[in-house]
Amino acid sequence: MQGERDVNPRALMSRLEMVRVAAVVAVVLAAVVALLWQFAEPAPPRTVVIATGSASGAYHAVARHYAGYFEAAGLELVVRETAGSLENYALLGTPDSGVDVAIVQGGTAPVEKERRRELVALASLYLEPVWVFYRGEPGLGRLGQLAGRRIAVGAQGSGGRALALELLAAGGAMGEKSGTTLVDIGGDKAVAALREGAVDAALFVMGPTAPLLAELMTMPGVRLMSFEQSQAYARRFRYLSPVTLHSGSLDLARDLPERDVQLVAPAAVLVARKDVHPAVVALLTEAAVQTHRGGDLLSEPGTFPNATLTELPVNEQARYYLTHGPDFLRRVLPFWLAALIHRFVVLLIPLFMVLVPLLRLTPPVYRWSIRSRIYRWYARLRVVDERLRGMPDAEQIRRDLLLLEQLEHEIGGVKVPLSYMDEFYDLRVHVGYIRDRLEERLTAPGTPRAEGALKHG
Secondary structure (H helix, E strand, O other): OHHHHHOOHHHHHHHHHHHHHHHHHHHHHHHHHHHHHOOOOOOOOOEEEEEOOOOOOHHHHHHHHHHHHHHHOOOEEEEEOOOOHHHHHHHHOOHHHOOOEEEEEOOOOOOOHHHHOOEEEEEEEEEOOEEEEEEOOOOOOOHHHHOOOEEEOOOOOOHHHHHHHHHHHHHOOOOOOOOOEEEOOOHHHHHHHHHHOOOOEEEEEOOOOOHHHHHHHOOOOEEEOOOOOHHHHHHHOOOOEEEEEOOOOOEOOOOEOOOOEEEEEOEEEEEEEOOOOHHHHHHHHHHHHHHHOOOEOOEOOOOOOEOOOOOOOEOHHHHHHHHHOOOHHHHHOOHHHHHHHHHHHHHHHHHHHHHHHHHHHHHHHHHHHHHHHHHHHHHHHHHHHHHHHOOOOHHHHHHHHHHHHHHHHHHHOOOOOHHHHHHHHHHHHHHHHHHHHHHHHHHOOOOOOHHHHHHHO
């Protein structure tokens, strides 16, 4: 009993009620956050796999450059060597392959709508002209003039081969009566075959800085074809662009080429699975912008990367980055912190919708807790009143008086909202009323043990 008196009920009551309400609010918020977190986007993967092409090709070199940006962001970009664009698309379409993104050649996207629906483009990176080198008389300007010859069209599975076949067919160099022999080799093998006379012509798809060009441009007896119909090819095949390689562009000292050459060029395109993580999209797009925005022999600075010259729909986040640059968080925060904040953004709106009514509900809940406490005091007071209606002995009356004293002490230490002060003061009046009745009964004649004590005195 003495221990209960040592407790400070004035501080205990008000603080306890507030703590209870705050605990309820905290539990509800924690439950809401835990539920919403299940629907928030996961953290970005620590490792991303990009499919390129041969280890000696431009795609592989570009991807290795991108890997530096990933390393600076704390992620790993694994560069996988492949046979070329067709194999890259096949890997992207196989979930178990582990490939997330790829660099592909324009014009090689799968034709099946089911496969296309699972893929998105992130950016066109740069132009890769179609180079046609041939042996023979100078002045050839149309692919149909190569009919009946041996033509190296690229290795199986490469995007260059697929494009070469399409262009040769459209130009009239293929067919049952053409007598054309197609040789499935590309790269260094095609260069060697052309040098040795094993083939009469070879088609290459590569950038103007590719090392193979230097050898091809100076190879005895070998000439570079200028596409007389470059505009027509670009109109027919929308992934192609007509470009002009000006005299001396490749080598000013040796004036290579010796004249302006008309070429057609697809774009190298960065593509990804549709479900690629948004943070990975942002990082890849940033790497592409930093790498290719300076321009080259075929494009002005700022032309690439862009959201055109793609056969696939462009990822909206990548499109926004290409148009407006990185968002505010990515400009001022490290990659990992910006990605973490982006994950929480999806929680803010639903959390705000829960938090506002919850905070508005807090004062009524607090008042309800006070009213419930008043009712509990009344319940204890009613028990004393019911005993008083009987014939309690003096000892019971003293215990009830002590109980009322404790009850008054508790009530005096509670802070009650003004809207409930009338009930609070009614309670104190009723406590005083019952206490007065108990004291009257304690001294009244006929009270058990109290009357005996008077007679004895």
